[in-house]
Amino acid sequence: MEYILTAKDLIKEYRHSAKALNRFSIHVPKGAIYGFVGENGAGKTTFIRMVCGLQAPTSGTYTLYGVKNTDKNILNSQKRIGAVVETPSIYMDMTAKNNLKQQYQILGLPSYDGIDELLHLVGLDSVGKKKVKHFSLGMRQRLGIAIALVGSPDFLILDEPSNGLDPQGMIEIRELILKLNRKKQITILISSHNLDELSRLATHYGFIAKGRMVKEITAKELEKVCRKCMKITVTDTTVLAHVLDIMNIEYEIISDTVANIYGEVPISELTLKLSKDNCYITTLHEQAETLESYYINLVGGANHE
Structure with missing residues (x-):
């Protein structure tokens, strides 16, 4: 099986605190929707930030697209990731289109080609000049995902994408995630507390507690256990x-x-x-x-x- 992301014996220590990650391992298959499950403080966000290059491990390694984190080419692998960590990075006084233009500039992309397609993909092609501060929470989440998709990543990391959404917002996010995975062949890792919603999406699961991976299991294996x-x-x-x-x-x-x-x-x-x-x-x-x-x-x- 081909894996987009793996980790082995990752440790992350902070001064005067317990290990955020404690010999943590993970295997995210190419093409999967991977449900990353654990309570607050289990180490999910620490690991996500590490993979995105925002933090470094104390020890242990992770591999992204076959490149180890200790390799100088890891930056090129990290450029293939799109991520929405904690809250979407959006400018409330801008329109959706201008938010996307801002991300194009940050990434140094040569033109704005593809913005209209991205807005259509996330269902925001009809918002016009409406400022983001007037968007619903679900619309903001979808815009955050659109921003994460700038640069055409083939691996998307979503931290609590349905957090705080009403039922309609959850359905819209769910349908978008499934579309990105099935039609765009994007591998997706979802960190979520909403287990009912996650069960409608995930093809694979990883359960983390106290910084350790407790169990990795496919949806089919889980269905057999839970049938x-x-x-x-x-x-x-x-x-x-x-x-x-x-x-x-x-x-x-x-x-x-x-x-x-x-x-x-x-x-x-x-x-x-x-x-x-x-x-x-x-x-x-x-x-x-x-x-x-x-x-x-x-x-x-x-x-x-």
């Missing part, structure tokens, strides 16, 4: 397994009397078939782990080592 199942208690799981095999239903035997059954289960048919072999159901309970509960169980353990 709906029915916990069933019966008088004999040996009989249950035999019947479920015949019915071609996936299951997991937990003990002599308890099992998890996955997928749609015709309860009446199952009960009838079991009873023919003198096996009876005593309890049934549907359950499904959400991304939020998975995160709490995972990071909760890490926070109480």
Whole structure:
């Protein structure tokens, strides 16, 4: 697998404080929407600022487009990143177009070609001469992303892009992120507390706690872990397994009397078939782990080592 960004054993120490990053590692695949999950103070923003070249690690390394942070060519790799860290860098008394022109000048681009296309891409092509101070929060977020896209980066880092947005604003940001990833083939790393919204976007996840990567997992792997199942208690799981095999239903035997059954289960048919072999159901309970509960169980353990 090809990775845009990796890190190994990164440490970031500040005077008179705990390590912001503590032997931190990460693997962001090319083409992914990577959900970067952790509570405040876990080290997410420290790592993002490091990758963007705003801070240096105390020790350890990260690699961006195959170039190590200790290599002098790392600056060229960092130029391929677009980022919205904490709050969008926008001028409130300017129009959206003038904000983009300002970014073109900062990057030293030779012309303003592409500004109209960028405004259209983020859904701000009809704002005209309206100043940004009169924009909604969602519009400002989309403008921030447009500014991050100046220079045509192929890796976009977004720090809490849906923070404070109303439902409509969240939908607009979600649709924009999906469009950038699927149509523009931009790899995106999203740091977010909004796990419900993140679950609608991410193809990969990294869970960080106390400066350490606790778990990296794909969305498909997570879906398998969190999928709906029915916990069933019966008088004999040996009989249950035999019947479920015949019915071609996936299951997991937990003990002599308890099992998890996955997928749609015709309860009446199952009960009838079991009873023919003198096996009876005593309890049934549907359950499904959400991304939020998975995160709490995972990071909760890490926070109480």
